[in-house]
Amino acid sequence: MEQVPKIPKEKFKLLHKKDDQAQESLGTPSLTYLQDVKRRLFSNKVATVCLILLGIMVLISVFAPVVAPHNPNTQRVEYSNLPPKIGNLDIPGFNGMQNMDGKSVDAYKEVGAPKGTYYILGTDYLGRDLLSRIIYGTRLSLIVAVLATLVDLIIGLPYGIVSGWKGGKVDTFLQRIIEIVSSVPNLVVVILMMIILKPGLVSIVIAIALTDWVTMARLIRAQTFQLKEQEYILAARTLGESSTKIATKHLIPNLSSTIIIQTMFTIPNAIFFEAFLSFIGIGIPAPNASLGTLLSDGQKAFRFLPYQMWAPALILSIIMIATNLLGDGLRDAFDPQSSD
């Protein structure tokens, strides 16, 4: 042992309480983990913008029946293929003018629409309001994404936790199943499911969730393996907590960052597959609108009516970009070490 040097008493000084308090108030207030995450997320401008954008889209989708100017499925054949027009504003591309035989004519006058009639994004070949269809299509995409993610969680979370928590033979067995399931290509599963089940929302969700849960289960398992070695889990076990209680009270809260990040990557994936399936014609059945079917319709008509292609292409791209960027932002916010 080293000799502790003797310090003369005079060197010690009694501090007053006041100084103590002053020192404490100088430090920044300590943040909880979630506050810290929030601070990091909102200091990321790109992610914040994406969050706001997606927030607006979610709001519009939730209130679609109120926001949409027309019923998305009401057909008015006499008003078919009208170009976009916003009130009486004279903005090129949004003034209801259409090129016919080299001349620019007011398409709305041509079909004899009354003065107050206008469609902000125009109408499709059956005279349905494109804006309303896009709003409903976006709503559908988001519903698919949320449901698929939920189902994903419902399968993947318990599977991953059980596999990681039990370990040993149970884990080996469960991992073999995952290995086989994941070696079957997503696309094949999704398409087979779509052929077997009736086309529609439910089958799309099932098809997507059936392929996506594997990634979630894998991540949760790996994380559970790490978490179960932690002291607080040991403490909980020593105190005789049941496994289910440990899972719900200790594991899941600590897995939340993994779950949230993975969810943000499941969502664009689900939106992509829904649009993809609808685009090739085995997704959402007519007459309901989906961004995929709208784009497919738009592609067929783009020679003469390019506006019908633009809107769904743009919205779909924006959703995909925003969810991807927000996912990145969330990952950086939850796990600052992951970025440089």
Add this chain to the structure above:
Amino acid sequence: MTKYILRRILYLFLTLFIIASITFFLMKMLPGTPFTNQNRLSPEQLAIVKAQYGLDQPVFIQYLRYMGGLFQGNLGTSFQFNNEPVTQLIGQRLAPSMQIGAQAMIVGTVLGILLGAVAAIRKNTWVDTLATFISILGLSIPSFVLAVLLQFYLAYKWQIYPVALWDNFQSSVLPTLALAALPLGNVARFMRTEMVDVMSSDYIELAKSKGNSNWQVVTKHALRNSLIPVVTIIGPMAVSVMTGSMVVENIFSIPGIGEQFVKSITTNDYPTIMGLTIFYSFLLVLVILIVDILYGLIDPRIRLGNGGKE
């Protein structure tokens, strides 16, 4: 390593067997036969047609037959396309798909590597921001959206490339571009992260302090070491290119297997769907296997098990 490869090959066959079985029974679960709607057929005629396709046998016998056929490389005959064997259908249509798929992978990977490397070298400058922006666009915008936009501008409006045609290299440019965006974005992003890591490592410092030029350091040391992990994402990327290929081929009317797949789905041509499903699965599983083995060969840390890691 040999043991690992053997195990993986075993899994490959197991997977294919399971996929084939599931596909078979799912298809059998579907109500009706392809002839249900052909009212003109009398019951006798129907029986003859069914016997011709072996549909009069019990399901289990049909299953054994189908699996037996599979082992001999026989995928059955198409209901829709003039009774052509499915293998023949695939054979005829494989080349265009392979061409645009391979072109897209090469273009995407090479450009992605360049973009990612440039972004990493010029880290935190506008070059980096621009590269990140491009890779996010490539990652996010679905290939079919991009295909539609390319078709509209480059083919229809500006008439640089044909709208929907398949004859020479010109006609493969747009589909290739549409499919290359995703690998480009993926590789660029991965490459940047890897390269930033490598650039801050000790051996790069050493190489710099030995007086090597920046160019030498980058090409001889940084690029090489960052490339290794990029190999891992080639497998999943090939999968997504094949997925995208299905719609992109449709958009540009390319007579490939993707277009065939979509067509057979919309016409309920079950033998073709089954055959293509199994064929697609085989391709995908094979690509992933090859990539995994390659990775093991390139990176000795994997070959030696976990001993060499970190």
